[in-house]
Amino acid sequence: MTKRNEVNEDMRLFALNRVFGSAPWLKSSEKKRHKVKVFKSGNSLAVRIPAGTKLVAGTEMELIIEDGQFLSYEPANRPKRKFNIAKVAGSATGLQLIAPEDRLFEDRTLLVGKADGDDGA
Numbered sequence: 001m002t003k004r005n006e007v008n009e010d011m012r013l014f015a016l017n018r019v020f021g022s023a024p025w026l027k028s029s030e031k032k033r034h035k036v037k038v039f040k041s042g043n044s045l046a047v048r049i050p051a052g053t054k055l056v057a058g059t060e061m062e063l064i065i066e067d068g069q070f071l072s073y074e075p076a077n078r079p080k081r082k083f084n085i086a087k088v089a090g091s092a093t094g095l096q097l098i099a100p101e102d103r104l105f106e107d108r109t110l111l112v113g114k115a116d117g118d119d120g121a
Helices: 003-020
Strands: 038-041 044-047 061-066 070-075
Antiparallel strands (some): 061 070
16 A cells, blocks of 8 residues: 555544544444464364454454354453443432322323324325
8 A cells, every 4th residue: 555545544534533433333343454374273273363463362252154254253251341330429419219299191092093184095
């Protein structure tokens, strides 16, 4: 990739990050490609994982095979995210319990049939 293409790609990624910054669930995950070779290890096949990854030796992984040829790995037991209640405790000081009479609702009938302005034609 030429220097000009790298700069253009960086500018494109910067613009995308500005757009998706407030909606991180829309942002695509970063993918890096490594060329690896499958080799025989005992009665199994094996792949060496490059040292540049964030994986730790001994991590149990789950192998996913799509259409018999596409492989992907993910941790078998992902650590659960913990919510730190201490960070928000006491931040909503003006809250009060709902009074029992405010918990009662009137029954409403469900209207099934024509919509408003529908003449049936």
